[in-house]
Amino acid sequence: MSNYILEMNNISKEFTGVKALTDVNFKVEKGEIHCLIGENGAGKSTLMKVLSGVYPYGTYKGDIVFEDDIQAFHKISDSVKAGIAIIYQELALFPDLTVYENIFAGNEIKRGSVVDWNKTIAEAKKMLQRVGLDVNPEVLIKDLGVGKQQLVEIAKALSKHVKLLILDEPTAALNENDSENLLNLLRELKKQGITCIMISHKLKEVISIADKATVLRDGRTICTLDGAKGEITENTIIRNMVGREIEDIYPKRANKSFGSKILEIKNWTAYDPELGRHVVKDVNLHVKKGEIVGIAGLMGSGRTELARSIFGNPKSYKLQGELLVNGSPQSFKHPKDAIKEGIAYVTEDRKGDGLFLIQDIKSNISAANLKGISQNGVINDNKEIRVASDYKSSLNVKAPSIEQIVGNLSGGNQQKVSIGKWLYVGPQLLILDEPTRGIDVGAKFEIYTIMNKLIADGMSIIMISSELGEILGMSDRIYVMAEGAIKGELPIEEANQENIMQFATQ
Incomplete structure (x- = not known):
């Protein structure tokens, strides 16, 4: 038997002629914490959606080998049955249901055709104890903080006898204390024999927790770094992620x-x-x-x-x-x-409050200052195009055109559009x-470079x-x-x- 719990061999995935993944190879050993890293748009989430069955067998090329068997996951429930669970950055919990109802949602404990609520609560307590969460299982999810909700998601995965746990940006919305608690939990789960794949942009977390780290760039596998060999360092990760050296991630301003x-x-x-x-x-x-x-x-x-x-x-x-x-x-x-x-305000929630995800770059840039592109109450289409094109260029928004739907951009490019929207009001x-x-x-x-330029311009x-x-x-x-x-x-x-x-x- 192989020492690998997972092998993804020569995985390729296209969306309407655009290659999201090209011959990606990704191997994870049993019982390790393996970080998957890369810039936004590198293909990390796409690869995990292929693995979990979100993109079903037949919509991609290549093989998924899990526990030495070639898999053909046609839907998410197929990968769950095999022992794979994925927890996304946007948690998939029901806020108005209790903790125990969420842990066993879709996986109810039944006596005959009736849910056994007493046993459900008892088993929920065991799962909560396993993730180190000291809360009453009868409390509503909406009454818990984000860090505790994250632990409920992991408890839910453990209730399904997970063998491979995938976490997509698990600490993005957590403070430093909650983040450290989560990383400690992953270390404990590793001791229990559970393999983890973690997608993260926080390099310090990757360095502190990863046994191995695989870097994707532009939909391709760049390298796999081994922590035991001292290969997982900030400079090495950045160089492989972006294809260049970034000497100082916080660029200095010459004159203050x-x-x-x-x-x-x-x-x-x-x-x-x-x-x-x-x-x-x-x-x-x-x-x-x-x-x-x-x-x-x-x-x-x-x-x-x-x-x-x-x-x-x-x-x-x-x-x-x-x-x-x-x-x-x-x-x-x-x-x-x-x-x-x-005064302008770029919200922390760019997807919920900051942008119109179903609209294009052009419409988003002008949204906060329609008067600036209007005359006598009528929008000047040519001026809107010029304004949006100028901001796309000056902010280096990576997109085919200003007609690109914002929801299809990477997180970094969405943030640039959000900033451009508010710069157009002239704050x-x-x-x-x-x-x-x-x-x-x-x-x-x-x-950061944009921020320094704005300051240099007097903002x-x-x-x-x-x-x-x-x-x-x-x-x-x-x-x-x-x-x-x-x-x-x-x-x-x-x-x-x-x-x-x-x-x-x-």
């Missing part, structure tokens, strides 16, 4: 000079009537012209709520305090009021909420990020939030991971 205060808020408080509590508490903050101000903090610390309360308060919080733009007091009733004063202050979430290292470098940026490296690498000054309040302010010269986390956990 800050002007007067663009934005200032004083004793700023936001009460959320829906939640029945304050989400922002007595915040004092300012941003100067030509400055990147980082806002750090754990998930739930109030960073996004602060950004929304500044950007015209779309969530209808009850606000108190002062907001000044260029020294002039303002009271924004709607995001359009903030836009008029030169003096750009709020970037998790600007590189879920995008690869090459695209991150491009986003100011507030950057909210859960990645401490990003906060430290790009900010000129850092505010740290916890429980809706500013717990600390640090000039970049005094900031490090330790003191940021110290403030964030107060």
Whole structure:
């Protein structure tokens, strides 16, 4: 018998004439943690969808060998029966059902034709214990945080006697503590004999956990790196992912000079009537012209709520305090009021709130400033084309044309379109909420380069990020939030991971 639990041999997959995968070879040994890495659009998710039966047998070329047998998965349930489970970044849980109902959804424990709920709850407790999640199995999914929901997904996979567990960007929406807990769980599952494939853009995670790492680029296998041989290093991964060296992922600005205060808020408080509590508490903050101000903090610390309360308060919080733009007091009733004063906000949820995924690049770029391409209420199609083409070029959006549907772009290119949409309103202050979430290292470098160019052109940026490296690498000054309040302010010269986390956990 082979030592490989999985062999994917010469896998090729096309979509209407476009080759997504070309002769990909991917082998995973039993009981290892194998990371699959590459830029957005490299083919990682496509390869896993071929493996799991989302793209059924007959729609691709090549062979899938699982536990020494050639497989022909015609649907997802076929791969599940074989012992393969995949957990996507967007969790597939039912928010209004209990934890135990979710764990055994589609895999109900029955006595005859009737679901045995007592045994279901008892077995759910065992699965929760196995993943180290101490919650009542009768609690609703919607009442759990994202980190705990992720563990429920893994418990669900374990209930199906999984042999190969695939996780697609499992820590993308998690804070550092939850991310570390998840990685520790994967190490424990490895001890139990479960093989894991993890797709991740977070290179530090890959380096810390991977036994082996396979790099894809442009739909092809580039190499497989062996951790035991010391091959899994940041420089080696980046060089193979992007086909070039990136000496410093956080590009430096040659000249730093800050002007007067663009934005200032004083004793700023936001009460959320829906939640029945304050989400922002007595915040004092300012941003100067030509400055990147980082806002750090754990998930739930109030960073996004602060950004929304500044950007015209779309969530209808009850606000108190002062907001000044260029020294002039303002009271924004709607995001359009903030836009008029030169403030733009790139949301953390580009797919849900930031973009129209079923529309093309052209329509998305102009969406926030239709007046800019209109005359007497009529859209000037030629001007819209010129504007969209200019932003596609200046932001290096990789797409065949501005007619490309945004939902078909990679995460990095979607983010560039989202930024372009808000640059077209001509802001003096750009709020970037998790600007590189879920995008690869090459695209991150491009986003950082865009940020530096905007600053050089006289803009100011507030950057909210859960990645401490990003906060430290790009900010000129850092505010740290916890429980809706500013717990600390640090000039970049005094900031490090330790003191940021110290403030964030107060």
